[in-house]
Amino acid sequence: MVKLIALYKQPEDQKAFDEHYFNTHAPITAKIPGLRKMEVTKIVGSPTGKSDYHLLCEMYYDSHEALKEAMKTEEAKASGKDLMGFAGELVTMMIGEEVNE
Template structure:
């Protein structure tokens, strides 16, 4: 089992500015969060060709619930959270999840 934070970004006012800021500023801020074991992100596309509800989704993985909780209250996570106002003009939806492999 792992624990993750999912960050779902709404369509930004300026996608090119979002992409530039996200890759050059926000990713380095987020990678500094203590306890982070994996960090993925990608732009969303719908299966049926319609506009997806999110522009991009990021996943921050932690080994266990304790690591997730510690990471969430860290100064590094606060810095990443404050940075959202600099590029996430389409809004942000976040949630945590305990993931289980179902192979």
């Protein structure tokens, strides 16, 4: 499995961020063809106290090719446009592979 990972820094207004994220952005993202599973984790702290991060979203795809194809769709473009509009300066995007040792 391949993951597209979005890591969000703390927003100035958590309530407004969460409202938009969970009621607008996540439903748009969930419609992306080829997306197998989407897991959202709210960051509540770190071992040393407060965290600089607010949310982590892991979006699972069958393969790198499946992810590439998904990113070409209108649904992915809509998700990206929305993301840049409300969290462009807060988000770091990464691609990862699950490791089975």
